[in-house]
Structures are given as structure tokens and as C-alpha cells.
Amino acid sequence: MNVAINIENLVKSFGTKKAVDGLSLQVMENEIFGLIGPNGAGKTTTLRIIATLLKPTSGKVRIFGHDVVTEPEKVRELISYLPEESGAYNNLSGMEYLRFMASFYSNKNDQIDSIVKEGTEISGLEDRLKDKVKTYSKGMKRRLLVARALMIRPKLAILDEPTSGLDVYYAHYVRDIVKDYAERRGVTVLLSSHNMLEVQYMCTKVALINNGRIVEQGDPKNLMEKYSSSNLEDVFIKVSRFA
Amino acid sequence: MPKPLLNLILKEVKELMRDPKILVGTVLMPLIMFGVLGSVFSASISSTEEAVKNLSLIVVDEDGGIVSSSFKSFLQSNPRFEVKTHYIPSFDEAVGSLPKLNASAIFLLPKGLSDNITKGIPGQVKMYVAFSSLSIVEQSKASMLQSMLEAYNKALSLQIISSELPSSNPLFVSNPIAGKYYTYFKGNVADIPPQLVASTVSTQMMMMPIVIMIMLMTTMTMAATAVAIEKEAKTLETLLTLPVNRLTILVGKLSGSLFVALLGTVAYMIGFNYYMNSLLGGFTGDQQTLDLSSLGITITPTGYVLLGIVFFVSIVATLALAVSFSVFSEDVRSAQNSISYIYIIIIVTLLLSMFIDVNTLSLPAQIALYAIPFTHTVNASREILIGNYYSVLFNILYLVVFTLVVLYIAAKLFTTEKVFTAKFTLKRRSTRKEL
Numbered sequence: 291m292n293v294a295i296n297i298e299n300l301v302k303s304f305g306t307k308k309a310v311d312g313l314s315l316q317v318m319e320n321e322i323f324g325l326i327g328p329n330g331a332g333k334t335t336t337l338r339i340i341a342t343l344l345k346p347t348s349g350k351v352r353i354f355g356h357d358v359v360t361e362p363e364k365v366r367e368l369i370s371y372l373p374e375e376s377g378a379y380n381n382l383s384g385m386e387y388l389r390f391m392a393s394f395y396s397n398k399n400d401q402i403d404s405i406v407k408e409g410t411e412i413s414g415l416e417d418r419l420k421d422k423v424k425t426y427s428k429g430m431k432r433r434l435l436v437a438r439a440l441m442i443r444p445k446l447a448i449l450d451e452p453t454s455g456l457d458v459y460y461a462h463y464v465r466d467i468v469k470d471y472a473e474r475r476g477v478t479v480l481l482s483s484h485n486m487l488e489v490q491y492m493c494t495k496v497a498l499i500n501n502g503r504i505v506e507q508g509d510p511k512n513l514m515e516k517y518s519s520s521n522l523e524d525v526f527i528k529v530s531r532f533a
Numbered sequence: 534m535p536k537p538l539l540n541l542i543l544k545e546v547k548e549l550m551r552d553p554k555i556l557v558g559t560v561l562m563p564l565i566m567f568g569v570l571g572s573v574f575s576a577s578i579s580s581t582e583e584a585v586k587n588l589s590l591i592v593v594d595e596d597g598g599i600v601s602s603s604f605k606s607f608l609q610s611n612p613r614f615e616v617k618t619h620y621i622p623s624f625d626e627a628v629g630s631l632p633k634l635n636a637s638a639i640f641l642l643p644k645g646l647s648d649n650i651t652k653g654i655p656g657q658v659k660m661y662v663a664f665s666s667l668s669i670v671e672q673s674k675a676s677m678l679q680s681m682l683e684a685y686n687k688a689l690s691l692q693i694i695s696s697e698l699p700s701s702n703p704l705f706v707s708n709p710i711a712g713k714y715y716t717y718f719k720g721n722v723a724d725i726p727p728q729l730v731a732s733t734v735s736t737q738m739m740m741m742p743i744v745i746m747i748m749l750m751t752t753m754t755m756a757a758t759a760v761a762i763e764k765e766a767k768t769l770e771t772l773l774t775l776p777v778n779r780l781t782i783l784v785g786k787l788s789g790s791l792f793v794a795l796l797g798t799v800a801y802m803i804g805f806n807y808y809m810n811s812l813l814g815g816f817t818g819d820q821q822t823l824d825l826s827s828l829g830i831t832i833t834p835t836g837y838v839l840l841g842i843v844f845f846v847s848i849v850a851t852l853a854l855a856v857s858f859s860v861f862s863e864d865v866r867s868a869q870n871s872i873s874y875i876y877i878i879i880i881v882t883l884l885l886s887m888f889i890d891v892n893t894l895s896l897p898a899q900i901a902l903y904a905i906p907f908t909h910t911v912n913a914s915r916e917i918l919i920g921n922y923y924s925v926l927f928n929i930l931y932l933v934v935f936t937l938v939v940l941y942i943a944a945k946l947f948t949t950e951k952v953f954t955a956k957f958t959l960k961r962r963s964t965r966k967e968l
Contacts, residue, residue: 341774343950344950344954363776363778366774366777367776371771371774373770376767377766377767377768378766378768379548379766381547381548381552382544382547382548394777397536422551435771
């Protein structure tokens, strides 16, 4: 199995504050990998560096062998990034938005049509895709954005808090669709969440992050056994106390 | 054109044109605003013309002589106006009757007026003009009444000349020299009075900077908003992770804004032209259509091409400047705040160039003013009018160099993480922590 993400001793500072402090991580191809930790732990900064939005202060990050600093264009061809607080263009319809995004991944109309068709299915928004995005509820918008992130069949999907702010029904829908899609299409997924139960349900492997460092990682089942806990939340509490 | 760039431009134009605030504010508002202003002005001029046709006047005749009698006949027989004259014996009573009679003026013909004039002593007619408001109608009435008295003075003068010097030509005696005015400008002589040239040119000189100012400010708002709205709507992060060169994103944004800004400019120019025609048509009549080409003051086809280039380069320079500023703004409001500093520079530059000749300033002041790109825009638009194309080429060169420098800076900023970590504040620039 190939290494999808390889992070070595990553540091990112903003002024005197270290948001990420010597983080090392490996994610294998086809894994659904969860980065979990409290707010301000450094999850979003790490994801933004992987998505080529931020440059590391030091350390190395490679995506399928491509360095995020020296080969950002190559990396962007392989990834799809869904930020935690993300929006779509309010004055475009859902369909126009998907088509606009699809057009960056192919020059051929039939391929673009096929990507948009996939996006339509993932979103489950059906006829509502003809309406302008500004008429969508928060949940519908998130479904559209998840569809946008997955429809292009990226080699790596980076999802920052994919169910953030959604009610139980929408959160359940999004979780199912990400899990199902990643397994069916063989997409590697790196997702962050502070909802540890969600990660426990979706991920094949998790890393617990606190104060910019990985404090524990492994298979959720093994971690729960190791720390004699019934869920990842308990594991995290025990690990952070110990740390 | 590369497909990603075309997609970005199309998306940008769609987004901007579907935003009711932009569509109304940029394209419809100038048409409506200037249209309404122009119509109001036309209506005001028509009502002025109508109002001065029907004048109600009070005459207090304390003189009772031949001059006062001839003055009263003159008022009645004026072919241009319908004058209703009220004869009231005393001035105090006349003042009291003003509102009731809705009169525009009181003519007080003092005792001894006729005697004085008959004896060759200058007489005096007192005219009290009543302003019922400070509207244009009232202002026009006042100047009309003044010219009415001057016309009578002229007629009386001719009458005196013909009675005193029966063998002479009264018109010649009253006006022995007729002035014939010509204007010389840059080697050309034209049969046009200098005052007329000055008023026509000053109208054009005033119009041009105003149109430029509006155009640049519209463009700037559009471009600054285009980047800031991506931040505000949380779409910028996604956009920057797409497999497309960031310079392409920048050019797409600039081009989309440019298209809409040009549309807005056309709307402004149509609206402004309508307004100015209403304004000039009412007040200056023939002056507006005065042809100054015999003086070399005209825009030739080459001039139009150069003017187009000047406008285009100025717009691109402004767009680049606005985008550079908006990179540091976290939302639309802060983007608009940050570019308000450039608005001040634009307005001050244009006001200065409207009212002073930059070349008469001290050298440091000239250097400071010419360092501002907008000075070159105004300067070029004026030099084009008088065919000074070398100066225009220098202005274009400066604008191009300025644009390239600003675009380079904008591109540099856009390819770094500053595009979404930096933040512009009124007090300082700081790096924003994004955890």
C-alpha cells in the first residue's frame, strides 16, 4: 500500500505562537484517517498546510511523494479540500457551482458532465440544484460542498469538520456518504473533527492531536482496548491527562 | 484563452451581475440618478421659462412725468413677456401688496425723474426684486428684470440722442466701436469670442475629471469587493486549492471586475451625458455645440484611440491597486474601508487638476502630483483635446509602468499565504493567527 501523506516533524508558527509543534504522521492510501482533538489543537493548520494554503515553518509534508512547498501545483491536482467554514457562490445555482468546479478538472464536456452527474448523486439535492445557492439551508449547502469535494474522485480528500454545525439528520447523511464514497471509489480521506464519536464511526485509523503534537495514534478499536475505554472520547481524556 | 481563465471570468461576471446590489448600484443607479436629475433640471428650466413669461410688476410712480410714462409703456409693450402692471401710489403700500399681488418686483420712479433727465442730469429708477424662494426660477427672474431695465435705458438713450443730435445716427453715437473678438490658441486663430471658448472648454475640462473619477471609483469598489466577497463567503480557501495557477485566479478576478466596471462606466457616461445636455441645453444654448476644431481643440480619431488606451490602462491600474488592498481585508466592509484612502487620493487629485494648472506649481509639488497615476489620466484626457500626443504617450507610459509594478505586487501577494492570513486594519497591518 502506498503512503498518501507523509509528515515529518512539522512546525508552523504564527509570530511567537506555535500552532503545530513537531507533528509527524503517515496516512496510507485508501485509509479514512481521522485527526481528532480539541479546538485550537492545530488540526486546521495541519490540514491547511497539506492543502497548500499555508507554508510550514519547518518540517516536510509530502502528498503521494510530492512536496507541498516545492510542488504545490502537483499536490493540488491530487487533492480536494473542504474547509470547516466553507461557502459556495450565492448567486450561482447548485448545478452551476458543481459545473464551475468540475471545469477545473477536465477540458472535455462529456467528462465534466460525468463529474457533475456524480456530484448530483452525492449531494442528493436533485431538483434543488437548479436553485440559487443563497436559497439553501446550511445542511443543503454542506451537502453541496461535500459533493463538490468528492465528485472529482480525488486521490486525497481533506475534510475539515465535515459535519460542523449540522443537525443529527444532515450529519448522519454526510457521514454515511463520505464513508460509502471513500470505500467504493478508493479515495483516501483525511478528516478532522472534535466529535470523537463521529471519527470512531467513520475512520479506519485516528491520530489524537493536542497542543500541535500527535499524542497517540492507531486503530480506534485497538486504542479503546489499550486504554480500557468504551469510546475515543475517554481515550483522548486519558491520553491528554497522561501527556 | 485558457479554459480555467474563461471559467473564472464567466463565474465572476455571473456572480457580479446577479448581485442586485452591484447591478442596481453600478449599472442602473447612474442611469436612474442622472436621468432623474436631468429631467428635474429640464422641468425646472421649462418652469423658469414659463414663470418669466408671465410677470407681475408693481410700479410706484412718484414722478408722473414723460419719462415715467414712457417707462410704463415700455413695460406693457415688451414683446417677450406678458407683463401685468399694478400702479400703486405709495412705496409702503406697494411693499404691503407684494405677496397679495404675487409680484416679482417694485419699480420706484422717484419724483423729479423726468425733470432731471430733461435737464441732462442722470435719473435713478429704483428696482426692488422680490425673491419668493431661492430657486433657479427666482434667480432667472431677477436677472431678467435687470436686463429689462437695461433695455429701457438703452432705448431711452437712443431717444435722447435722436432728439439732441437729429442729424446723427443714434445707434452709431451710442456704440461707435463694435468689438469683434477672435481667439488665438497654439498657432490657430478662430472667429470665436474668447469668453465663449473659455466657457466651452471649462465645461469639458470639468466634465472629463468627473467622469474619470466616477469610473475609477466604480472600478475600484468592484475589484476590492470581488476578492473580499470570496473571503466573506468563505469560498477563497476552496478556490486557492483548485488545480489552477493563482495568477490565473487573479487575472480572472480582474477581468470579471473590469467587464462589469466598463459596463458601469458606460451607464455613467450615458447618464452623465444626458444630465449635462439637460444642464447645458438650458443655460448655454449654442455654446454647447460650439465647434472649437478651428482652434485645434477637438478629439481626432487618433485622439479617441489614445483616450481609450488611457482609460483602459487607468482602469487596470486601479483594479490592481484595489486588489492589492483587498488582499489584506477580511470582508467586504473592511475592503471598502481600506480603499476609501485611495478614494481620497483620487478626489483630491482630480479636484486639484480641475482648478489648478499643475505645471505652474513648484517642482516638488509637481513631482508629488505626477507620482499619482490619476494625475496622468486627467492630464492625458486634456492633452488629447489639444492634440498634444507626445505628452499623452508619456502619460500612458507612466500608467503602464505603474500598473505593471502594482500588478507584480498584487500577484506576489496573491501567491503567498498572506492572501488569507493577512488582515488590514485602520491602525496597522498585522499577521492574523489562523489556528
